[in-house]
Amino acid sequence: MTKAIALMSGGLDSGLAAKMILDQGIELVGVKFTSPFCNCDQQGRCFAREAASQLGIRLMVVPKGEEYLDVVRHPKHGYGSGLNPCIDCRVFMLRKSWVIAEQAGAQFIVTGEVLGQRPMSQHRHALGTIEREAGLDGLILRPLSARHLPPTRAELDGLVDRDALLAFQGRSRRPQLALAREVGLDVFACPAGGCLLTDRAFAARLRDAFERMETLTWRDVAKLKVGRHFRFGESRIVVGRNEAENRILAATAGRADIRFEVPDCGSPLTLLTGPATGDAIRTAAALTARFSDCPDPLVAVRCSSDGEEQTVEVRPLNPNTIERLRVSAEQAKKGPK
């Protein structure tokens, strides 16, 4: 029996592409890649899992692993609007998918890519580059745009009926929505916001971390996802925005981090990472005071580290200085060094 691997993001296009191939009587195994950059599980739902279940196929959830951080740090083909290395990312996922395909005895890979839908990774040249660099010439079938693209091996070998494939093209999603209604596919995630790397505010934080840390772990990435981020010389200051973020910061704090809080009033938890100079400590304390509920002009801020505790009296930091220190989205334009 003909068998294929279907990349499932949980979005509309990958679900439709899988459905079209299933309808040709081909056995499919769905593969969904995850990483801490992945925001695609909206409202606590895993749409890829739900779509796979609606289609009646098995879904393998595959973590990208920390090696993916190298792809993000040094992409051969550069970035999109944030720090999203889409071409390199697709190559990375497809290479891994082919290993799975070989183990599963699958003959080709199905993706939901639509020609011209995404400016970076879905124009004709990029699709060819991705296929070539993944070492998968002719082995990637894109059912939604197949008739705009050269026939794949599966079509040439008669495993797939090319005439039953589509010729979608461009950014409009109307044809896909109409097709979804026609085939009864109604489980898919909203297209926006699936990948944190496209978020320019997050990209700025990640770029800042790349510049200062030779190696990064998923734990470091988790820290970048919460709080307001500031840079003071070589020190990083992160201020929690609410109780949930305070809890996450407390859980991810390293032994060398200094914690700041204003006791006995609504207060963020602030972490200072890096050189704990006197100025860095006073700045972190002044930021904590600014974002606390304490109305006093002079605020007593408790700082603690590794069992030691002291109190620093500071004035809340003024808004201009806050903006100057903030790790801003503008930095994401440049890409990491």
Ligand code: SF4
């Ligand atoms: S948007 Fe994110 S997950 Fe999607 S291809 Fe680009 S980098 Fe990869």
